[in-house]
Each structure stands twice: as C-alpha cells, then as structure tokens.
Amino acid sequence: MRVMRYLVIAVLLLLATGLLVFGPRANADRPKDRVVVSYWEKWTGNEAEQMKEIVNDFNATVGKEKGIYVEYLSMSNINQKTLVATAAGVPPDIAGLWDAQVAQFAAIDALEPLDDLAREHGIGEGYYKRVYWEACHYNGKLWALISTPAAVALHYNKRIFQENAAALRKAGLDPDGVPKTVEELDRYAEALDKLDARGRVDVAGYLPMEPGWFLVHTPYWFGGQLFDAEAQKFTADSPESVRAFTWVQSYSKRLGKDSMTEFRSGLGGFNSAQNAFLVGQVVMEQQGPWMANYIEDLAPKMNRRAFPKEQEKGMSVEERRRNYEWAAAPFPSAVPGLEKVTYTGFDVLVIPRGARHRKEAFEFIAYVNRQDVMEKLCALHCKNSPLTEVSEKFLREHPNPYIGVFEELAASPNAKPVPPVPIWPEVNEEMNNTIQQIYLLEKEPEPALREAQARLTEKWERFQALQRARGSTGVVAPGEGNGSEVRR
Amino acid sequence: MMRRAEWVSLGKGLGFLSPWIFGFLLFTAIPVGLSFYYSLCDYSLLQAPLYIGLQNYRDLMADPVFWKVLVNTFKYAVMALPAGMVVSLGLALLLNAPIKGQAIYRTIIFLPSLVPTVASAMLWLWLFNAKLGLINTILRWFGIEGPGWLTMPQWAMPALAMMSLWGVGHTVVIYLAGLQDVPKDLYEAAELDGVGPLSRLRNVTLPMISPVIFFNLVMAIIGTLQVFAIPFIMTQGGPARATYFFTMYLYDNAFQYLKMGYASAMAWIQLVIILCLTGIAFWSSKRWVHYQGA
Numbered sequence: 001m002r003v004m005r006y007l008v009i010a011v012l013l014l015l016a017t018g019l020l021v022f023g024p025r026a027n028a029d030r031p032k033d034r035v036v037v038s039y040w041e042k043w044t045g046n047e048a049e050q051m052k053e054i055v056n057d058f059n060a061t062v063g064k065e066k067g068i069y070v071e072y073l074s075m076s077n078i079n080q081k082t083l084v085a086t087a088a089g090v091p092p093d094i095a096g097l098w099d100a101q102v103a104q105f106a107a108i109d110a111l112e113p114l115d116d117l118a119r120e121h122g123i124g125e126g127y128y129k130r131v132y133w134e135a136c137h138y139n140g141k142l143w144a145l146i147s148t149p150a151a152v153a154l155h156y157n158k159r160i161f162q163e164n165a166a167a168l169r170k171a172g173l174d175p176d177g178v179p180k181t182v183e184e185l186d187r188y189a190e191a192l193d194k195l196d197a198r199g200r201v202d203v204a205g206y207l208p209m210e211p212g213w214f215l216v217h218t219p220y221w222f223g224g225q226l227f228d229a230e231a232q233k234f235t236a237d238s239p240e241s242v243r244a245f246t247w248v249q250s251y252s253k254r255l256g257k258d259s260m261t262e263f264r265s266g267l268g269g270f271n272s273a274q275n276a277f278l279v280g281q282v283v284m285e286q287q288g289p290w291m292a293n294y295i296e297d298l299a300p301k302m303n304r305r306a307f308p309k310e311q312e313k314g315m316s317v318e319e320r321r322r323n324y325e326w327a328a329a330p331f332p333s334a335v336p337g338l339e340k341v342t343y344t345g346f347d348v349l350v351i352p353r354g355a356r357h358r359k360e361a362f363e364f365i366a367y368v369n370r371q372d373v374m375e376k377l378c379a380l381h382c383k384n385s386p387l388t389e390v391s392e393k394f395l396r397e398h399p400n401p402y403i404g405v406f407e408e409l410a411a412s413p414n415a416k417p418v419p420p421v422p423i424w425p426e427v428n429e430e431m432n433n434t435i436q437q438i439y440l441l442e443k444e445p446e447p448a449l450r451e452a453q454a455r456l457t458e459k460w461e462r463f464q465a466l467q468r469a470r471g472s473t474g475v476v477a478p479g480e481g482n483g484s485e486v487r488r
Numbered sequence: 489m490m491r492r493a494e495w496v497s498l499g500k501g502l503g504f505l506s507p508w509i510f511g512f513l514l515f516t517a518i519p520v521g522l523s524f525y526y527s528l529c530d531y532s533l534l535q536a537p538l539y540i541g542l543q544n545y546r547d548l549m550a551d552p553v554f555w556k557v558l559v560n561t562f563k564y565a566v567m568a569l570p571a572g573m574v575v576s577l578g579l580a581l582l583l584n585a586p587i588k589g590q591a592i593y594r595t596i597i598f599l600p601s602l603v604p605t606v607a608s609a610m611l612w613l614w615l616f617n618a619k620l621g622l623i624n625t626i627l628r629w630f631g632i633e634g635p636g637w638l639t640m641p642q643w644a645m646p647a648l649a650m651m652s653l654w655g656v657g658h659t660v661v662i663y664l665a666g667l668q669d670v671p672k673d674l675y676e677a678a679e680l681d682g683v684g685p686l687s688r689l690r691n692v693t694l695p696m697i698s699p700v701i702f703f704n705l706v707m708a709i710i711g712t713l714q715v716f717a718i719p720f721i722m723t724q725g726g727p728a729r730a731t732y733f734f735t736m737y738l739y740d741n742a743f744q745y746l747k748m749g750y751a752s753a754m755a756w757i758q759l760v761i762i763l764c765l766t767g768i769a770f771w772s773s774k775r776w777v778h779y780q781g782a
Contacts, residue, residue: 261639266619436728
C-alpha cells in the first residue's frame with residue numbers, strides 16, 4: 001500500500017516537472033530582440049482573424065525592420081477593460097475602441113494625444129476624409145486614428161422590387177429605380193408591404209426600427225442634428241428632430257403598433273440566416289457596407305444571381321452588380337437639395353494614457369493607416385476607406401460591389417459622425433428611450449423630445465461644471481466645435 | 489495579563505487566519521469603505537476623485553430615471569417574490585408526497601435551475617416571441633391573440649416575473665430539506681386528533697418549516713432587488729425602460745457612463761433599502777417563525 005502511495009506521488013511529481021519544463025510559455029512567441037507592443041482589440045470571430053493577418057504582416061515586415069513586435073489580443077468589453085487597466089497603470093500600448101469612446105475617454109484624460117506622432121508620420125488633415133479626421137479630434141487634439149470606418153446607406157432587394165413591379169407601377173413608382181426622397185421611400189414601403197390573413201404585417205417594405213441601429217441619427221436626413229458642436233448644445237427638440245421622429249412614428253401609426261411590434265419580435269437575429277433582409281421580410285433597410293459580407297456568409301445565393309462568383313474576376317463594377325439580388329444607394333433625404341447624407345460610424349485605434357511604448361505603438365497605427373494596408377483591412381472587413389486617396393483596385397475588387405456608393409457618401413459634406421460629446425453613451429441611452437416611447441405611441445414626438453432636450457441639457461451642464469471644477473481641459477468652449485476646425 | 493504561551497497561541501491563530509483577514513480587508517472592507525467615499529465624489533476612475541459632498545445623493549433624488557428603476561425593481565419584486573415563494577413551496581409539498589417516481593419529478597423540477605442564465609434567457613426569448621413563440625401559439629389554439637410579451641411595455645415586466653419561476657429549483661430543494669425535517673410524530677399526533685390535511689399544513693407543516701420560509705424570504709428579497717442578468721440579456725431594459733432595473737442603471741452609470749461616484753451612491757442606497765427590508769423581515773419573524781427547541 002505504501003509503495004503504491006509513493007508511486008502515485010512520484011508519477012504526479014514527474015508530470016508536474018514535465019509540465020514546468022516542457023509546458024507552454026506565456027512569452028514563447030515574443031522575439032527577445034524587439035520591443036513588444038501590446039494591442040487589445042474588440043473584434044472577435046472573422047474580424048479578429050482578419051486584423052490578426054494585418055498584425056502578422058506588420059511583425060514580418062515593418063516590425064522586423066524597426067525592432068517592434070505587436071502582441072495581439074482580441075477581447076470583449078474592451079472599453080471597460082482598457083479603462084480599468086489604464087487606471088491601474090498597466091494599459092495596453094494600443095486599444096481598438098469604438099467612435100463614441102474618443103471624446104468620452106479624451107475628456108477624462110484616458111488617452112495619449114497623437115498630434116506630434118501623426119505629424120512625424122505625415123498623417124494630417126488632407127490624408128483623411130474630412131468626417132473621419134474631425135471625429136478623431138476632441139478639444140483641439142488628435143486622440144485616435146481610424147482602424148475601419150463605415151457609412152450607412154439604403155439597402156434594397158432588387159428581386160422583390162421586380163416581383164412587385166405591378167404594385168410599384170400602380171403606385172407610380174419605378175421597380176428599377178430607388179427612392180430619392182423620404183416621401184418616395186414611404187410610397188415604396190407601402191407598395192411593398194404585405195399583410196397576413198389576420199391583417200398583421202408579414203413583409204415590411206421599410207421599417208425605420210429594423211434594425212434601427214442608427215435611429216438616433218435620423219435628424220441628419222432631415223437637415224438637423226442632435227448636438228450643435230459650434231454652440232456646444234443639444235438640439236434634440238429642434239424642428240428638424242421633431243420632423244424626423246414624427247416620420248419614424250408614422251410607420252407605427254400606419255402599420256399599427258401591435259402589428260409592428262409583433263412583426264419585429266418574429267424576426268431572426270441579425271447574424272443569422274433568418275436575418276429579416278436576407279429572408280425578404282424587410283425589403284429595404286439602412287445598413288453599412290459590411291452587409292455584403294453577412295449576405296455572402298449567410299445567404300450566398302443573393303450574391304450569385306446571374307453567374308458563379310469566380311466569373312466576377314476582371315469584370316467592371318457595373319457588370320458585377322448584375323450578379324447581386326440587392327443594391328445600395330444613398331439613403332434619401334427629406335430636404336430638397338440635401339444630398340448624400342450619411343451617418344459615419346467607425347472603429348479607432350488609441351494609445352491609452354501611460355502606455356509604455358507610445359512611439360512603437362504609433363508605428364503600428366501608422367502602418368494600419370498606410371493606404372495599401374488600410375485598403376486590405378477595409379476590404380477584409382467589407383468597409384469603405386477613411387482615406388482621401390482610394391485606389392481603383394480597391395473599388396473594383398472590393399467584396400461589396402457598391403463600395404463606390406459608400407465612398408461617395410463618406411466623402412460628402414453631409415457625412416456626419418457620432419457627435420463629439422463625452423457623455424454620448426448616456427445621451428444615446430436617453431435618446432433611444434425617447435425614440436422607443438415615440439414609436440410605441442406612448443408619447444407624441446414634440447413633448448417627448450422637449451423633455452429629452454431638458455434632461456440632456458441638464459446632464460451636459462452638470463458634466464461641464466464638474467470638469468471645470470476639477471480644472472480639466474476636457475471642456476470645449478462654444479465656438480470651438482470639437483477642436484479639429486481650430487487647427488486649420 | 490496574557491502568558492507567553494497564550495501570545496504564541498494567539499499568534500498562531502492569527503497566522504492561520506491571516507489569508508482570510510488580508511483577503512477580507514483587501515477585497516471587501518477597503519473597497520466597501522472606498523465606495524462610500526467615492527459616493528461623495530465625482531469620480532471617473534481615471535481622474536482623481538473630486539469631493540462634492542452629498543451632491544450625488546441630491547442628484548439621484550432629482551433623477552427621473554433613478555425613480556423609474558426603483559419603482560420597476562419594486563414592481564418586479566412584488567410580482568416575482570410572492571409568486572416564487574408560493575410556487576416553490578407548492579412544488580416542494582407535492583414533491584414531498586410519497587409517490588412513485590418521486591426522484592424523477594424532483595430531478596425534473598431541479599433541472600432548469602442548472603441551465604446557464606444566458607441559455608435560459610435565449611430559450612425564453614423564443615418562448616415569448618409574439619409571432620412564433622410557444623406561449624402565443626398555445627394561446628392562439630384557444631382563439632386568444634397573445635401580446636408582444638417582451639416588446640410591449642405593459643407586458644414585459646410580468647413576462648420577466650413569470651420567467652423568474654423557471655429557476656425555483658434551488659428554493660424547492662431547500663424547502664424539501666425543511667419538510668423532511670418535520671418530526672413525523674407531530675403529523676401522527678395531529679392525525680390521531682382528527683386534523684385534516686389543510687389544517688395539518690397550516691398548523692404543523694408551515695410553523696415547523698417557518699425558519700426555512702424565512703431564510704428563503706430574506707434571500708428572495710436580496711435576489712429580486714438585485715435582478716440584473718436576465719433583463720440585461722433579454723430586454724436591455726426596454727421597451728421604453730419598462731424593464732430597466734436598479735442594478736442595470738447602477739451598472740450603466742459605473743461602466744458605460746464612467747460615473748463611479750454616482751454609481752457608488754446608488755449602491756449605498758440599494759444597500760440601505762435591502763437592509764431596511766431585511767430588517768423588517770427579521771422584526772416580523774418574531775411573530776411567525778418558530779424555531780425547534782426555542
């Protein structure tokens with residue numbers, strides 16, 4: 001018995017020693033002769049792998065040449081983890097955040113300014129499309145550079161348009177065309193709506209709430225905005241906002257609130273083969289350029305309408321577009337003459353305050369922003385480019401044959417980003433609640449927006465007062481916008 | 489005066505306790521103390537805390553969302569707590585009956601509480617689906633057009649309260665343990681006196697398991713007032729904040745809006761509310777909780 005016990009202990013000790021000697025090493029992949037730059041990124045799945053490809057390219061080329069090695073870690077809840085790590089004094093050298101965090105983190109001194117580094121690398125105002133360059137600034141300083149950007153456009157199902165050609169023509173609409181105004185969009189939507197035997201919505205021509213990710217930015221298409229960066233004040237109850245959200249509410253009134261909520265609750269998840277747009281339950285919707293990738297993954301037939309995918313090689317964009325059941329066009333505006341309006345969301349790379357390898361980290365950020373690298377990443381992620389210069393190859397070979405539409409939208413003077421407000425996450429929540437109350441017919445748009453405006457103003461003034469009390473520079477004075485204009 | 493041997497003994501005792509003492513101080517006592525200080529500050533984690541006295545508490549009193557989430561949380565507690573108590577006790581009484589296949593029934597009742605929270609939430613999202621969900625499909629067989637359970641503000645809260653019954657398995661097990669502890673001779677004596685089943689339940693079973701009921705009540709008060717994961721996954725507080733609860737708003741303030749001071753003030757208010765309600769439960773327990781041998 002005793003022998004058995006010693007034998008078991010010996011085997012366990014042997015295993016433990018083996019694990020210690022031959023087991024995995026946390027730093028095994030790190031080259032000893034290079035500066036290791038830690039990079040945390042929010043993407044998971046395919047997008048994370050695609051960024052990993054860029055990181056590997058860097059490590060094998062520029063990184064090798066300059067003695068830098070980027071250690072890439074993909075994770076969820078990155079904003080919280082970055083913040084906690086920064087507060088603890090052990091931040092990553094680079095963090096991949098969302099657009100709304102630029103002003104929020106900059107205002108609380110969580111980021112390193114990048115102006116000097118960008119200048120050294122020749123990255124300046126003209127290098128970027130205006131909307132992205134401005135959105136990377138807050139209070140006169142550059143805090144981030146783009147990793148991948150986007151712009152939103154109207155996506156519509158050409159096949160369903162054709163199947164309903166008679167109904168569209170009867171309504172005086174062109175089945176080969178696309179809505180040019182909000183009023184026309186409403187008419188298209190009504191002609192394409194289908195009700196079931198109970199009189200409930202079965203197919204929606206268009207529904208502002210589906211997927212509804214950009215509802216809060218609806219005033220942009222009505223000539224308004226939620227925040228006036230020049231005056232540094234909210235404008236949630238402006239006539240344009242009231243008009244915008246009255247339009248959103250009109251869909252609940254026309255289709256019936258119960259019918260609309262029931263219809264929405266029956267729709268499949270976005271990243272599933274039951275996605276409402278992919279199965280034709282919603283004929284038109286507001287989406288970004290990434291939609292082409294989702295369609296390719298979840299409903300590949302929609303991208304092979306006329307011929308096999310391989311035949312697209314070498315074709316012109318116009319020829320390629322014939323192979324797609326769907327199309328993208330600028331989302332119509334409600335204001336005559338106001339064209340190519342879009343909301344531009346984007347992902348950013350930042351250097352958290354206290355990062356140990358600021359210069360080396362920026363080498364990687366600058367590498368990502370090199371035109372060829374940026375175009376590779378944006379093509380992989382199925383996004384448009386944030387840069388002013390876009391190669392012909394990028395436009396021709398991009399997985400989204402309508403990428404030109406998004407490029408034009410992003411370059412338009414009517415492209416608008418997330419407002420440069422440090423309290424944007426709170427504002428967004430407040431506005432989303434208000435919008436839900438409006439489209440669930442719980443409140444009329446005007447009083448609901450007036451209340452929201454009062455609450456937002458109160459929160460904003462309180463934030464500014466506290467920032468002033470602590471002597472922070474994170475407050476923008478009226479007339480300065482987000483500061484990027486001051487630099488010009 | 490302590491003798492040398494006693495000092496040595498004390499030292500040894502404290503030495504063995506020291507991992508817990510350090511752990512408690514470092515991870516509980518100091519953070520709790522700091523959170524009270526931060527509740528008196530404007531604090532974003534990155535900037536130094538700015539002392540603002542009771543301003544966070546004053547702001548909370550004037551914050552309509554604070555009152556909304558507080559009312560929502562109480563509404564949920566009023567629906568979920570009694571329903572959970574009655575259903576779990578009822579199930580425990582049924583499962584305590586000596587019937588064939590008792591172990592199987594007990595397993596079936598307990599199983600749902602082993603399902604991970606996220607999986608349960610996804611399952612119930614489909615059950616509550618207004619168009620394709622099982623609940624509305626069954627209602628349709630009887631000619632009833634079911635509501636949009638999670639998409640209509642007036643139905644979302646009752647739906648979540650209904651769903652909370654899915655996880656009563658743990659409570660049922662505790663009740664069962666209590667029921668099996670009731671001395672058989674009390675039932676025999678009652679039976680000899682000609683007492684009926686309902687009267688036996690009222691005069692024997694309930695008083696004898698009253699300490700268990702009390703324990704479950706206190707746990708349920710704490711649990712329902714801290715509800716977070718299920719609504720966070722299923723409704724994100726919507727529609728129109730109908731299921732936006734206290735802990736969710738606290739979390740948003742801390743980690744989305746980076747208002748740690750405001751969130752700390754909320755946490756202290758939550759603690760006081762739970763303490764008061766638990767205190768009331770303890771105070772009332774003198775009248776209805778009977779301990780064996782007391």
